[in-house]
Amino acid sequence: MFENLSDKLESALKRLKGQNKISEENVSEALEEVRQALLDADVNLNVAKQFVESVREKSLGIEVKANVLPGQLMIKLIHDELVLLMGSKKADLIIAPQAPTVIMVAGLQGSGKTTFCAKLAYMLKKKGKQPLLVACDIYRPAAIDQLRTLAESISLPVFSKADAKPLEIATEALVYARKFGRDIVIVDTAGRLTIDEEMMKEVADIKAAIKPNEILFVCDAMTGQDAVNTAQAFNDLLELTGVVLTKLDGDTRGGAALSIKHVTGKPIKFVGTGEKMDALEPFYPERIASRILGMGDIVTLVEKAQSQIDEKEAARLEEKLKKNQFTFADFLDQMKLIKKMGSLRDLLGMIPGMDKALKGVQIDDKAFSKVEAMVLSMTLEERNSPKLLNGSRRKRIAAGSGSSIQDVNRLIKQFEDMQKMMKNMSKGKMANMFGGGMPQLPTGFRN
Amino acid sequence: MGLFDKLKKKLSNVVEAVSFERLSDGLAKTRTSLVSKLKTVLFAGRKIDATLLREIEEILITSDIGVTTSEKIISRLRDRVKRDGIESADQVINVLQEEIVALIGTSPSAHNDSIFAVDAENGPHVIMVIGVNGVGKTTTIGKLAHNYKKSGKSVVIGAADTFRAAANEQLEVWAKRADVGIIQQKQGADPAAVAYDTLKSAVAKKTDVVIIDTAGRLHNKQGLMQELEKIGRVMKKIKPEAPNDIYLVLDATTGQNALQQAKEFTKVAPITGLVLTKLDGTAKGGSVIAIVDSLNMPVRYVGVGEQIDDLQVFDPEAFVAAMFEERVTVSEEETK
Numbered sequence: 001m002f003e004n005l006s007d008k009l010e011s012a013l014k015r016l017k018g019q020n021k022i023s024e025e026n027v028s029e030a031l032e033e034v035r036q037a038l039l040d041a042d043v044n045l046n047v048a049k050q051f052v053e054s055v056r057e058k059s060l061g062i063e064v065k066a067n068v069l070p071g072q073l074m075i076k077l078i079h080d081e082l083v084l085l086m087g088s089k090k091a092d093l094i095i096a097p098q099a100p101t102v103i104m105v106a107g108l109q110g111s112g113k114t115t116f117c118a119k120l121a122y123m124l125k126k127k128g129k130q131p132l133l134v135a136c137d138i139y140r141p142a143a144i145d146q147l148r149t150l151a152e153s154i155s156l157p158v159f160s161k162a163d164a165k166p167l168e169i170a171t172e173a174l175v176y177a178r179k180f181g182r183d184i185v186i187v188d189t190a191g192r193l194t195i196d197e198e199m200m201k202e203v204a205d206i207k208a209a210i211k212p213n214e215i216l217f218v219c220d221a222m223t224g225q226d227a228v229n230t231a232q233a234f235n236d237l238l239e240l241t242g243v244v245l246t247k248l249d250g251d252t253r254g255g256a257a258l259s260i261k262h263v264t265g266k267p268i269k270f271v272g273t274g275e276k277m278d279a280l281e282p283f284y285p286e287r288i289a290s291r292i293l294g295m296g297d298i299v300t301l302v303e304k305a306q307s308q309i310d311e312k313e314a315a316r317l318e319e320k321l322k323k324n325q326f327t328f329a330d331f332l333d334q335m336k337l338i339k340k341m342g343s344l345r346d347l348l349g350m351i352p353g354m355d356k357a358l359k360g361v362q363i364d365d366k367a368f369s370k371v372e373a374m375v376l377s378m379t380l381e382e383r384n385s386p387k388l389l390n391g392s393r394r395k396r397i398a399a400g401s402g403s404s405i406q407d408v409n410r411l412i413k414q415f416e417d418m419q420k421m422m423k424n425m426s427k428g429k430m431a432n433m434f435g436g437g438m439p440q441l442p443t444g445f446r447n
Numbered sequence: 448m449g450l451f452d453k454l455k456k457k458l459s460n461v462v463e464a465v466s467f468e469r470l471s472d473g474l475a476k477t478r479t480s481l482v483s484k485l486k487t488v489l490f491a492g493r494k495i496d497a498t499l500l501r502e503i504e505e506i507l508i509t510s511d512i513g514v515t516t517s518e519k520i521i522s523r524l525r526d527r528v529k530r531d532g533i534e535s536a537d538q539v540i541n542v543l544q545e546e547i548v549a550l551i552g553t554s555p556s557a558h559n560d561s562i563f564a565v566d567a568e569n570g571p572h573v574i575m576v577i578g579v580n581g582v583g584k585t586t587t588i589g590k591l592a593h594n595y596k597k598s599g600k601s602v603v604i605g606a607a608d609t610f611r612a613a614a615n616e617q618l619e620v621w622a623k624r625a626d627v628g629i630i631q632q633k634q635g636a637d638p639a640a641v642a643y644d645t646l647k648s649a650v651a652k653k654t655d656v657v658i659i660d661t662a663g664r665l666h667n668k669q670g671l672m673q674e675l676e677k678i679g680r681v682m683k684k685i686k687p688e689a690p691n692d693i694y695l696v697l698d699a700t701t702g703q704n705a706l707q708q709a710k711e712f713t714k715v716a717p718i719t720g721l722v723l724t725k726l727d728g729t730a731k732g733g734s735v736i737a738i739v740d741s742l743n744m745p746v747r748y749v750g751v752g753e754q755i756d757d758l759q760v761f762d763p764e765a766f767v768a769a770m771f772e773e774r775v776t777v778s779e780e781e782t783k
Contacts, residue, residue: 036514042702045509109725109753110581110698139753141620142613149612149634193728220581224511224702224734247580250665251711252704275580275610 012037027059030074041253044228047085047262055081079289085258086285091267094241096213099183100132102174104210105244106203106234107218109191112246114143116218116272117188118150119280124184125156132182134173135160136206137190147188154277157182166190170206187212194233204237214241216269219256221245227256228263235264246272249279257288324423328383331415332375335368373401374411386415481510481770485540493536495528503543510733513703516740520546544771551739551763562747562760563598565656571603571649573657573682573689575642577675577716578696579708580663583724585614587696587750588660589621590758596625600655605645606631607638607678610662618660624755628654638662638674639681646685659690666711676715692719694747699725699732706734709742720747723761727751735766 012033031052038048055077095101103120105113114137121131133151135158137143144160151158159173170187177185189206192199207215217234219227234240243264245257248271261268268283320326341347375383377400382388389397389412398405488502500521507517523546524539533542565572574591578584585608592602604622606629608614615631622629630645642659649657661678664671682689695718697705712718726732726749735746746761 039508039514040703042511042704045505108700108728110583112581140617142616145613145616146611153612193725195728220698220700222579222698222701222704224700224705225509226511226700226728227702230700230728247665249667250579250704251667251707255702 024060027056027074031056034078038255038258041258042222042224042227042255044225044255044259044263047228047259050262051081051085051258075293079293082258082289082292083285085262086283086288087261087267088285090282090284091242091269092282093269094213099181100174100177100185101183101214102185102187102210102212103214103216104187104189104207104212104238105216105218106189106238107191108193108220108230109140111191111218111220112272113137113191113218114146114188115150115275116216116244116246116270116280117186118147118154118156119272119277120270121151121156121184121186122154122277123280125154129184130182131156131184131186132173132177132180133158134170134185134187136166136169136187138164138166138169139190143188143190150277166202167206167209170210174210185210194230200233200237207238215239216242216244217266218244218246219260221248221254221256221271222250222252223256228259231260231264231266235266240264240266242267242269244268244270244272245283249273254292324419326419326422328375328378328386328415329380331418332372332383335372335375339368370401370403370407371411374398374403374408377401386412481506482540484509485543489536489539491535491537495533495536495539499536500525503539507733511702511737512733513706513737516550516737519740520550523550540771544767547736547770548764548767551736551767563595563600565600567655569688571646571654571657571686572691573646573649573659573686574692574694575659575661575679575682575690575716576694576696576722577661577712577718578663579665579698580611582663582696582698582701583750584608584663584696585617585621585660586753587694587722587724587748587758588618588658589625590750590755591694591748592622592627592656592658593625593755594758595656595658596627601652602627602656602658603645603649603652603654604629605642605657605659607641607645608660608662609634609636609638609641614660614662621755639678642678643681643685646682646689650685657689666708672711672715675712679716690716693717694720694722695744696722696724697734697738699723699734699749700728701734703734703737706738706741709738709744713744718744720745722746722748722750722758724750727757732766732770739763 012030034055035048035052038051039045043051055074058077058081059074093103105117107113117133121133124131133147133156135144135147137147144158148158148160159169159176161169161172164172166189173185173187176182187206187210189203190199192203194200215238217231217238217240219231223230231240231243243260243266245254245268248254248257257268257271260266268285271281271283273279273281317326317330320330338347374397377397378389378393382393382397394405394408394412398408401408484506485503488499488506493499503524504517504521507520508514512520520543524543527533527542527546528539531542533539576584576588576591588604592604595602602625604618604627606615606618608618609632612634615634619629619631630641630648632641632644638661645659646657648654659678659682661675662671664675666672679690679693693716695709695712697708701708709718709721721735721738721744723732723735723746732749738744739746746763748758749761749766751757751759
């Protein structure tokens with residue numbers, strides 16, 4: 001995500017590379033390009049103008065230190081300004097002191113409300129809550145079926161009622177939630193246009209009746225200049241408590257993300273990053289700013305790993321590595337783990353510098369499948385003691401996995417290399433392993 | 448009566464239903480904001496200088512026309528101002544409108560007259576509808592089926608969105624509303640198989656038009672894009688020309704990413720036309736101008752509401768005219 005914006009910002013800042021001083025002139029040129037990059041990314045015009053002005057003022061007031069190049073300094077300024085623009089701190093979901101917590105979800109047609117409702121319910125369920133989903137979209141054909149099907153896939157109940165108005169459905173859902181001890185109530189409403197007075201009144205009436213703790217506005221991250229107007233209109237009517245950005249897994253430049261907080265003053269709380277039920281992340285302005293500037297997001301990567309890896313399992317693996325007993329069976333487990341963490345391209349993109357390095361490179365998640373097939377074609381014995389793999393066994397594995405004998409040879413060679421590398425690692429030669437090839441952060445970010 | 452006259456007669460039924468008024472209503476918000484915004488800077492007596500041109504450019508950008516296309520329009524405007532010796536700012540609005548029409552009027556969209564033409568000898572006419580998630584593909588298909596049905600064609604819809612929860616049910620409702628047939632399988636079935644079955648059935652029953660719905664997909668997901676390619680490929684086994692049309696549905700509220708979508712989708716499924724939806728909202732729909740200008744792809748239809756007859760054949764001149772048309776009632780900003 002944000003690929004294009006970071007590209008453009010980078011080319012804008014190239015002008016400053018090799019320059020030793022920040023002058024009004026060289027900053028102006030670069031900032032004009034920054035402005036254009038922001039506009040091309042659908043950042044609201046007024047927001048883009050203010051952004052550029054603010055960076056300009058700050059940049060001229062700063063004394064350039066000997067070891068910091070102007071380009072790096074500008075990246076730091078832009079990074080900080082981006083964080084400021086998007087709301088500095090992560091905003092948590094409001095949980096009512098007394099259950100149930102009522103969450104109402106609203107937005108335009110096709111922004112992804114229903115999918116978000118189900119994802120949020122799933123996220124809360126995993127945290128031990130007992131959410132109830134409420135189907136208030138009685139207009140779009142099969143909207144209720146959609147919510148039901150999604151809810152079924154995550155084993156959660158849906159409250160719906162035939163031939164009833166949304167207001168009635170929402171009110172009764174609350175009664176139901178109290179009676180059956182559901183501590184979170186997520187109300188999915190129909191998509192509506194801000195100029196549709198009747199529909200806007202409907203959602204305002206629902207709000208008045210159920211008094212939600214959270215009122216979330218769902219916004220498609222690909223939205224253009226109109227995003228802020230729409231968000232503002234919903235905010236004026238409903239007094240939003242937060243914003244959700246969806247479809248951030250596209251190649252959108254996400255200008256809406258940068259503008260909405262600034263215009264409405266309401267924080268972005270979640271971002272949707274895929275069609276699967278677990279593709280929902282809390283929004284961290286700091287991390288997103290880093291991603292926009294192509295600096296990666298190592299924190300999220302580590303967190304993703306943590307959420308999938310079991311501590312005990314990790315300890316067991318470490319022990320095995322130390323003793324150099326890493327086998328194909330462990331290798332298979334590792335692959336499964338990584339797959340669970342998300343698309344390989346997205347994961348790699350979070351490593352600082354990698355996003356740029358991988359530009360235009362398509363990473364096929366299916367590459368894993370081939371390797372997996374080969375390992376699965378080994379007997380359990382072979383997986384646990386790779387030394388057994390002689391010529392005829394290799395031939396059988398190739399045939400069994402539909403690959404060539406060369407593929408199998410290559411896999412075994414790579415596996416042996418990996419074992420060696422791990423042996424070194426366990427001896428504490430970690431630094432050598434990377435050979436100093438790790439991309440470095442711009443000087444401005446080193447503490 | 449010649450073939451063309453017959454066609455015209457049939458078309459007029461459809462065109463009647465989709466009157467200019469509807470489009471104007473849909474674009475009302477666009478118009479008030481674009482024209483009223485332009486008027487605040489383009490008043491009589493003001494000199495036409497760099498500052499003014501910059502202000503006009505910014506207004507165009509806030510209409511999602513995009514930086515590149517806005518710059519192009521401004522440069523054409525600057526030339527015209529010089530050439531025609533225009534001095535006062537209030538004369539600029541008309542020139543601006545003319546230049547935008549000139550920019551998109553020569554596009555392939557200018558030739559939408561025979562849009563419902565179907566080669567009866569070599570049927571069925573297969574239309575595949577593609578796009579990212581939530582742009583309104585299913586709704587568009589319902590309306591499209593209705594339009595063809597109204598122009599006297601028999602239609603069958605293939606429900607090849609086998610991924611999204613309840614997509615089948617949603618399409619079924621639309622098929623019923625349009626009173627056309629539908630071929631579907633269970634959720635999770637192979638979409639290419641659904642498309643194949645639909646086409647096969649249409650050939651057997653000599654149906655005039657086949658419309659294939661596909662699941663929404665983001666254009667940067669390689670696997671899903673390949674799936675689209677496969678759907679097209681499989682249909683060719685029955686009819687080599689299929690799909691005759693590939694319509695990409697774009698949401699008018701989408702900003703500059705719409706360009707990216709058009710570029711990426713056409714790589715796997717050569718787009719023959721665009722459908723712009725949700726023009727009844729507050730979005731300015733300016734991204735159409737950017738798309739037509741930079742991609743030279745024909746816009747076939749615009750969607751202006753949730754009702755079944757809210758899909759209109761795109762007419763560039765009428766579109767721009769609606770954007771610039773003055774409202775009879777005084778707009779809010781002017782009363783302030």
